[in-house]
Amino acid sequence: MSALEKLKQLEPIQFRYKEEIDPTQPLRAGFSAQQVQKVIPEAVKEVDGVLMLDGNVLMNYIRMAREELLTDSSK
């Protein structure tokens, strides 16, 4: 599956961190690590029981997707 197709399977979310984590609780944009893990397992790692997203991996997928888009558009 191409990077583009994988990215399309990700489900962007809006959320707030729990109050005890972030007292100001602004609305944020991002992803669910659990959902990303199903699509791009290498982009998620567990640190002390908490799932964390590796932004570098996701960024690489975006780069590859962009190249795919550019290639498609040049055909």
Next chain:
Amino acid sequence: MSLDFKDTFTMDPVYDVGTYTEPSWVTDDNFFKYDPKETGGIDWSTIYANPDVLQGSGDDYSSDLLSKGIKFASDYFNSKGSGTDEQSQYFDQEKAASGLPTDKSRESWYQQVSPSVGLYGGGGGLYGGGGAGSMVLPAAQAVQSLSGMAGTNPGMQTLGFNDYAKAAVKGLGNQLVNKALYGINPVLGAVNQFYPGGATEAFKDVTRFAGGIGNTISKGVGGVVGGVKDFFEGIFCDERLKVDIAPLESTEVNDELAQMAFFVKGLRECS
């Protein structure tokens, strides 16, 4: 366009921030020009003109604050980078100096560092895990925000976010959080120490500037890739840490993660 990290703090508020839309909580364009006598904040001009005013607030940091800060962080985290469980030889020593227990099997503890920054350790509970030290998320989040801005300053790229997050997760005391921030940038250490509410409060406002820089550099689909060169490795995306989860429609925090989320949203809507 070349931007130094210092620009994040000193740039004119009317600087072209491209398509960036101010979050609802932005209340004052002159955040970094506040009169300390009126706000209890810090006098930025004094700090930039005379870095020695920070002396003592970060222990042995003096005129070469950044290099010493980075060296400390490098030593502290043993320069092993992300993904290792190795601890610096200084870890227990520094925890003890901060008045924190060094016994990893100890039950949960909590320390309020500032009105908006609290440190959690041990116990597991809410976040699972149950290992030594569960979360220091407010402080770690601050570091995360900073890490997102690190792309504008090569000197800040020496250590990955996860190095700091790992330390946060393992439970640092106030002094160490400050040192970690000093390790990234001495001014940020000062923010955490002197700004009312600590770094978390200050970064709400900093994000506005950082987001502006990001959007100025990265316009359009290609810009999302080109404008962020050193993205952080550890982002708190675990569902268990979140509430009010819904399909993405809007955000009040315009960081790199938000830009990527909206990029993916665009891909999905265009397919």
